[in-house]
Amino acid sequence: MARELETIDPQERFLEFFKKEKYRQRISQTAITGKESITVDFEELFAFDQRLAERLLEKPDEFLHHADNASYAQLGIEDSEYAEKIEKVTVRIVQLLGKEQLRKLGSKQMGKLVMIEGIVVRATPVRPMVMRAVFKCKRCGTPTPVDQTGAFLRAPFECSDPACRQKGPFEFVQDESTFIDSQDLRLQERPEDLPPGQLPRTLNVKLVGSEIVDLARPGDHVSIVGVVRAIAPSRPGIGKLRTFILHLDANSLEVLGKEPEAALPSPEEEKKILELAKDPWIHRKIMSSIAPSIYGYEHVKEAIMYLLFGGVPKSLPDITVRGEMNALFIGDPGTAKSQLLQYVARVAPRGLYTSGRGTTAAGLTAAVIREKGGSMSLEAGALVLADKGIACIDEMDKMRPEDRVAIHEAMEQHTVSVAKGGIVATLNARTAILAAANPALGRYEPHRTVAENISLPVTILSRFDLIFVLRDVPNKEADEKMTAHILEIHRKGASPVEAPIGSELMRKYVSYAKTIKPVLSRDALKRLGDFYLAMRAASESEGSPVAITARQLESLVRISEARARVALRKEVTAEDAEAAVTIMKRSLEEVGIDVSSYKMDIDLIMTGRPKSVRDRMQIIISVLMGMEKETGIVEKAALLNELESKHQIPRGEVERMIGQLLREGTIYEPREGCLKKT
Ligand SMILES: Nc1ncnc2c1ncn2[C@@H]1O[C@H](COP(=O)(O)OP(=O)(O)OP(=O)(O)O)[C@@H](O)[C@H]1O
Numbered sequence: 124m125a126r127e128l129e130t131i132d133p134q135e136r137f138l139e140f141f142k143k144e145k146y147r148q149r150i151s152q153t154a155i156t157g158k159e160s161i162t163v164d165f166e167e168l169f170a171f172d173q174r175l176a177e178r179l180l181e182k183p184d185e186f187l188h189h190a191d192n193a194s195y196a197q198l199g200i201e202d203s204e205y206a207e208k209i210e211k212v213t214v215r216i217v218q219l220l221g222k223e224q225l226r227k228l229g230s231k232q233m234g235k236l237v238m239i240e241g242i243v244v245r246a247t248p249v250r251p252m253v254m255r256a257v258f259k260c261k262r263c264g265t266p267t268p269v270d271q272t273g274a275f276l277r278a279p280f281e282c283s284d285p286a287c288r289q290k291g292p293f294e295f296v297q298d299e300s301t302f303i304d305s306q307d308l309r310l311q312e313r314p315e316d317l318p319p320g321q322l323p324r325t326l327n328v329k330l331v332g333s334e335i336v337d338l339a340r341p342g343d344h345v346s347i348v349g350v351v352r353a354i355a356p357s358r359p360g361i362g363k364l365r366t367f368i369l370h371l372d373a374n375s376l377e378v379l380g381k382e383p384e385a386a387l388p389s390p391e392e393e394k395k396i397l398e399l400a401k402d403p404w405i406h407r408k409i410m411s412s413i414a415p416s417i418y419g420y421e422h423v424k425e426a427i428m429y430l431l432f433g434g435v436p437k438s439l440p441d442i443t444v445r446g447e448m449n450a451l452f453i454g455d456p457g458t459a460k461s462q463l464l465q466y467v468a469r470v471a472p473r474g475l476y477t478s479g480r481g482t483t484a485a486g487l488t489a490a491v492i493r494e495k496g497g498s499m500s501l502e503a504g505a506l507v508l509a510d511k512g513i514a515c516i517d518e519m520d521k522m523r524p525e526d527r528v529a530i531h532e533a534m535e536q537h538t539v540s541v542a543k544g545g546i547v548a549t550l551n552a553r554t555a556i557l558a559a560a561n562p563a564l565g566r567y568e569p570h571r572t573v574a575e576n577i578s579l580p581v582t583i584l585s586r587f588d589l590i591f592v593l594r595d596v597p598n599k600e601a602d603e604k605m606t607a608h609i610l611e612i613h614r615k616g617a618s619p620v621e622a623p624i625g626s627e628l629m630r631k632y633v634s635y636a637k638t639i640k641p642v643l644s645r646d647a648l649k650r651l652g653d654f655y656l657a658m659r660a661a662s663e664s665e666g667s668p669v670a671i672t673a674r675q676l677e678s679l680v681r682i683s684e685a686r687a688r689v690a691l692r693k694e695v696t697a698e699d700a701e702a703a704v705t706i707m708k709r710s711l712e713e714v715g716i717d718v719s720s721y722k723m724d725i726d727l728i729m730t731g732r733p734k735s736v737r738d739r740m741q742i743i744i745s746v747l748m749g750m751e752k753e754t755g756i757v758e759k760a761a762l763l764n765e766l767e768s769k770h771q772i773p774r775g776e777v778e779r780m781i782g783q784l785l786r787e788g789t790i791y792e793p794r795e796g797c798l799k800k801t
């Protein structure tokens with residue numbers, strides 16, 4: 124039987140396949156659409172003739188050639204006029220039965236047809252490639268055509284005129300040569316396919332033909348069917364190396380949906396999820412499931428919860444408003460920032476952990492890169508790769524200067540635009556950002572403004588929905604608890620507190636919740652509006668130029684929506700709004716805004732220009748230090764007098780601030796009624 128099949132001409136077999144109604148239609152369609160290729164679903168070919176399909180995978184060069192010829196023959200029957208015009212039909216195979224893993228690709232797959240999924244990280248512009256080059260002999264002028272293969276332009280061995288036969292010199296005649304569009308891509312493993320803790324691998328892909336180039340942009344998730352090739356890199360003057368480099372000659376390319384492959388919950392898991400959502404304490408449960416080994420930081424974990432679930436993006440005809448949130452943790456060294464970020468990258472449906480510098484030349488946004496051959500290509504950075512996911516950026520203050528500029532657009536508009544070296548492109552970067560940064564001075568200085576404490580410009584800071592400061596302040600009670608907690612981890616080798624929801628279920632819970640689009644109720648709307656207007660009004664009567672901005676109002680909406688999502692609710696309640704206001708207040712307070720008295724002026728505080736509270740604290744400290752120089756120890760009463768008479772700061776306020784400075788440990792009381800700077 125097998126022998127019998129061998130004797131059948133493969134081209135005949137393909138022709139039979141193309142006589143199926145569906146493919147006859149596809150082939151005759153090409154004449155109407157002006158295309159020069161048809162798509163074949165591998166599964167259908169496999170069902171038609173398993174042996175033929177298998178041999179196509181084994182010997183793709185030979186069998187794709189047969190398939191091309193067969194489809195062209197069928198086109199001749201369907202529409203002979205069009206067939207004459209186009210000379211060739213390319214068969215593009217899609218959806219092989221199984222996909223090959225990028226990191227498993229090796230010598231075994233060389234020369235085979237495989238399907239690989241990945242994310243495009245780099246793309247060159249579309250460039251014409253010579254297929255058939257015509258060279259003119261400089262002696263007799265006879266043109267000699269040479270079909271081109273390989274990477275380098277090849278001249279003829281000798282002049283084709285039998286009377287001449289000179290071995291050069293030749294002149295390349297561009298007008299008479301034939302070109303085809305080509306493009307090089309670099310494919311990278313998707314963040315969600317990556318084994319934990321591994322660096323992603325990449326593979327170069329060559330696209331040839333106007334119908335396959337320019338389909339995918341950096342950041343796109345694609346499925347490519349192609350032939351694995353190996354080329355020996357050559358060293359000038361030495362020769363070719365023995366170890367080859369793999370690349371893929373693409374036969375077909377499909378852009379996949381951008382949503383992270385939602386790990387769909389099983390019916391049992393769905394039941395569990397719905398049950399959990401009914402729990403009145405669901406928010407607490409989720410929060411205590413976030414990095415349970417990290418002690419404390421309740422508000423930080425609450426912020427992480429909102430970030431994981433996210434708000435609802437709004438697309439209006441004229442503008443779009445992001446739904447993803449951005450949060451920043453500024454913290455002293457060793458306050459578990461990196462640990463929290465890595466946890467989020469692990470549980471988020473598409474999480475990516477990177478340092479501010481980025482792990483590739485493209486950094487956080489994108490870059491135009493000059494490749495070895497001198498050609499330019501566009502490479503996607505971390506935020507583009509984490510499109511529709513969460514980018515966890517550690518050490519954000521250390522990002523590249525180019526990213527500092529580009530990240531503004533990425534954080535608000537969710538796109539990255541590049542116009543450099545002849546490449547003009549806009550890439551999507553619809554990511555939530557969780558960033559961590561160290562204070563510029565090593566430790567957080569509570570008397571300086573946020574902007575002074577961190578080397579990030581205000582324009583970037585203001586794009587964070589929530590900012591928290593993680594300080595490492597010695598405190599007997601808290602230290603004892605945390606010490607016990609950490610030592611317990613080391614003793615047991617496990618977290619002393621069990622997560623109520625495991626990370627696997629958590630990921631599914633988040634994916635499930637993200638399909639819900641909660642809508643603000645009237646009550647919620649009123650609560651958010653009232654809070655926002657009160658703050659605006661307060662700053663107006665204070666006479667300060669700009670207070671809290673519209674950005675904070677949008678943040679409040681996002682946080683409330685995220686909170687409703689956690690409970691799988693379609694409606695944002697007043698309670699959600701209240702929680703959003705509470706955490707927003709806390710964040711504003713942490714960056715130095717006095718919410719209780721409504722003396723807030725986000726621009727002034729963040730830029731560090733004089734504003735009553737911060738300013739007065741500085742005055743108190745400098746006056747105290749000045750007096751200390753003279754008298755050693757400063758009497759509190761003397762300090763109060765000095766500040767009242769010379770600086771017009773009311774006693775009550777000074778008392779209050781001294782209290783705060785004492786609590787923070789900036790000053791201390793060596794004895795009753797005396798003060799000293801620490
Ligand atoms: N609250 C905490 N609970 C449990 N472990 C903690 C806590 N704070 C710090 N640690 C532990 O301290 C170590 C240092 O944490 P990590 O590396 O995340 O700090 P970091 O904030 O990133 O510091 P840096 O700013 O220097 O990068 C980790 O092993 C972490 O588990």
Ligand SMILES: [Mg+2]
Nearest residue numbers: 460461462517
């Ligand atoms: Mg760290």
Ligand SMILES: [Zn+2]
Nearest residue numbers: 260263282287
């Ligand atoms: Zn010649």
